[in-house]
Amino acid sequence: MNPVQSVQSTSSLTVAKFGGTSVADFQAILRCANIIKNDSSNRLVVVSASAGVTNYLVRLSQQGVPVDEQKDIIENIRAIQVNITQHLASDVETSLNQQIDSLLTELTQHALTQSLQYTAKTTDAILAFGEQLSSRIFAQVLQSIDVSGEYFNVQQVMKTNSLHGKAVVEINQLEEQCAQLLAPKLQNNVIVTQGFIGQDAQGHTTTLGRGGSDYSAALLAEALNGDNLSIWTDVVGIFTTDPRITDQARAIKEISFGEAAEMATFGAKILHPATLIPAMRRNIPVFVGSSKEPEKGGTQIKQKVDSNPTYRSIALRREQSLVTVKSPAMLHASGFLAKVFAILAKHELSVDLITTSEISVALTFDNPTGSTQSLITNTVVAELEQLCEVSVEHGLSLVAVIGNGLTLAKGVGRSIFETINDINVRMICHGASANNLCFLVDENDANSTVEKLHNTLFK
Ligand code: ASP
Numbered sequence: 001m002n003p004v005q006s007v008q009s010t011s012s013l014t015v016a017k018f019g020g021t022s023v024a025d026f027q028a029i030l031r032c033a034n035i036i037k038n039d040s041s042n043r044l045v046v047v048s049a050s051a052g053v054t055n056y057l058v059r060l061s062q063q064g065v066p067v068d069e070q071k072d073i074i075e076n077i078r079a080i081q082v083n084i085t086q087h088l089a090s091d092v093e094t095s096l097n098q099q100i101d102s103l104l105t106e107l108t109q110h111a112l113t114q115s116l117q118y119t120a121k122t123t124d125a126i127l128a129f130g131e132q133l134s135s136r137i138f139a140q141v142l143q144s145i146d147v148s149g150e151y152f153n154v155q156q157v158m159k160t161n162s163l164h165g166k167a168v169v170e171i172n173q174l175e176e177q178c179a180q181l182l183a184p185k186l187q188n189n190v191i192v193t194q195g196f197i198g199q200d201a202q203g204h205t206t207t208l209g210r211g212g213s214d215y216s217a218a219l220l221a222e223a224l225n226g227d228n229l230s231i232w233t234d235v236v237g238i239f240t241t242d243p244r245i246t247d248q249a250r251a252i253k254e255i256s257f258g259e260a261a262e263m264a265t266f267g268a269k270i271l272h273p274a275t276l277i278p279a280m281r282r283n284i285p286v287f288v289g290s291s292k293e294p295e296k297g298g299t300q301i302k303q304k305v306d307s308n309p310t311y312r313s314i315a316l317r318r319e320q321s322l323v324t325v326k327s328p329a330m331l332h333a334s335g336f337l338a339k340v341f342a343i344l345a346k347h348e349l350s351v352d353l354i355t356t357s358e359i360s361v362a363l364t365f366d367n368p369t370g371s372t373q374s375l376i377t378n379t380v381v382a383e384l385e386q387l388c389e390v391s392v393e394h395g396l397s398l399v400a401v402i403g404n405g406l407t408l409a410k411g412v413g414r415s416i417f418e419t420i421n422d423i424n425v426r427m428i429c430h431g432a433s434a435n436n437l438c439f440l441v442d443e444n445d446a447n448s449t450v451e452k453l454h455n456t457l458f459k
Pocket residue numbers: 019020048049054055130195196209210211212213214
């Protein structure tokens with residue numbers, strides 16, 4: 001056996017994050033482990049739960065799940081994990097399976113607690129198991145190819161507030177704790193840790209929101225003053241638009257932080273929308289590539305790029321709600337919008353787009369995919385109705401044309417809207433950012449809108 005590869009303390013630091021499909025099975029993890037082995041700057045690995053596991057955990061964390069179903073879910077999670085460990089040396093397999101079983105025993109306890117008394121706190125405790133399992137396994141797969149992988153519990157450094165389900169990370173603490181507890185370890189070993197999870201001041205587990213592992217990795221890269229952040233996923237980078245909508249979509253070689261942040265916010269599902277914020281603060285270049293085909297390269301996201309085309313990409317976000325508030329009292333009045341926003345803030349609703357005319361304001365809201373209930377509840381509507389007339393429309397999609405200098409270039413509006421002159425445009429937002437022009441169309445027109453625009457703007 002080769003000596004375990006040790007890491008040079010002087011080499012640069014890349015934080016490598018692997019998403020759920022990259023750690024779905026043994027072959028997938030092995031590919032990731034080789035990516036780590038092939039570039040000695042990869043010294044911190046952040047993993048998601050194996051594909052499917054978080055969805056099982058979400059179900060397990062819901063109210064009133066029958067005990068039989070709880071058992072099935074836990075059995076299914078176990079099957080995903082032990083299908084991976086069976087490919088490791090038998091002593092490693094045995095020890096990992098023991099760890100898996102003891103974690104699953106804890107999980108069973110949480111599930112029972114949850115069925116007796118549902119809390120957001122227990123939900124987070126349940127959701128965290130996916131990453132806790134996959135990170136342990138990943139470290140051992142590294143070991144199996146002679147890389148000194150070491151498991152690290154991210155909760156020692158990722159301190160958050162107690163907003164379960166979307167906890168806010170204490171960035172200063174993260175930096176301090178990383179310097180103390182994590183940085184020294186990176187000198188000798190490749191550290192494998194969890195995305196998505198954290199811990200509040202009382203020691204309770206918290207989570208950063210679905211898809212939050214990208215964001216965890218970016219925060220860790222920032223806190224450790226890393227040189228690079230690599231997000232390994234199942235597509236060969238960021239595309240000009242969703243390739244499922246048009247086969248004309250192509251991978252983008254280089255894109256600026258500003259443009260990529262717009263894409264992530266406006267629906268390109270590839271990165272968690274908050275991911276680029278820490279990277280931008282410390283000017284850490286971000287790479288997005290496929291762990292299945294690392295040789296194909298990917299997209300580089302950085303501050304300065306060689307080309308700044310007017311049109312870079314088109315993002316699409318479905319399931320948008322449009323709320324229009326109208327009040328004659330708004331005529332020449334001040335403070336009306338402040339009241340509207342106070343109500344929205346109270347319900348923790350985040351507004352995406354906004355357009356105003358003298359006596360009415362239109363606001364859009366994103367309904368998280370798969371959510372069964374609109375974010376705009378009857379309570380919200382009733383409170384707004386105290387102030388003004390309210391109408392709510394659903395079934396809309398937001399199309400965002402992303403690029404550079406869109407507020408300065410000539411003919412942008414014409415190129416876009418002439419191309420889709422047979423489609424009803426419900427609302428347009430243009431001017432606040434030079435990096436995007438957004439509009440709403442009916443859900444049924446969304447794909448054809450994107451396809452037509454892509455054909456015209458990316459000929
Ligand atoms: N496992 C979590 C999720 O599926 C976090 C992540 O994958 O980023 O949402």
